[in-house]
Amino acid sequence: MKKTTLLLAGLLLVSQLGMAEMKKDVKFTEKTYGVCSREMSVEVVDGKIASFSAVRGCPGNLNALSKLLPGMEVERVIDLLDDNYCSGAPLAGYTSCMDNLVEMLKYHVMGEGEGHIQEIRKNQKAGRKVVAFNGHICSGCGLCNAQLS
Template sequence: MKKKLLFFMAILALSAQGQEIVNKDVKFTEPTYGVCSKEMSVEVKDGKIVSFSAVRGCPGNLLAISKLLPGMEVSRVIELLDDNYCAGAPLEGYTSCMDNLVEMLKYHVYEQGEGHIKEIRSNQKAKKRIDVAYFGHVCSGCGICNGKFA
């Protein structure tokens, strides 16, 4: 029994090593990139989301998210929302508001990632030309694409 407990504790310790919270208390406002919202503000205290708000974007979705996130552990938010892409975003298949949020949290809370979301998307744009077709989508003016208006 004692061996099983030690083994289980060792596995937990190894899994926790990957994402150690560096900044348990952080508050930031950062511009988004490649999505309809323009800016996000987040407050983290004791490793949990205290508040989240976004300027512009999908009002129903972002308002709902702002009600769901408070009290959640940052690691859980990242786990749930990482790699969720928006089908209606100007950069379809590349990003979403939630993908922007995840990258911001990784950067500000864990000091991981490639940097501010604007830098990440600028690097993507520099690597290859991104053509985006807008089918009834209202352009957010993010500036990353060479839009083809359909």
């Protein structure tokens, strides 16, 4: 009995140490990367999206999201919108406005990753694809500081 209790307590402690702590109340505005929109603002209250807005981008989609997201739990938003890529974005196949939002939420709320731009660039580098944008050929090496958004 003591071994079982000790084992369960140890597993609980290890699982707690391995998990990033969710911030239930966060407000941030951040520039997007590799998409048509320029900036996103998000407010999270008690683990749920309180407000979402974006500057530029697809007005129909982003305005609809600003109406749909409030009240949704952050974890649910991440589950629904993760890995949705936009074929029309400057970095087609690597990101979308929703992918930027998900990576921002993972970083600011869930405490995961290194920030959305770094995470998107990692995916770009891992895919080893070459992207052309406004005449600039980008292999995703990260050596230049080109702003593709």
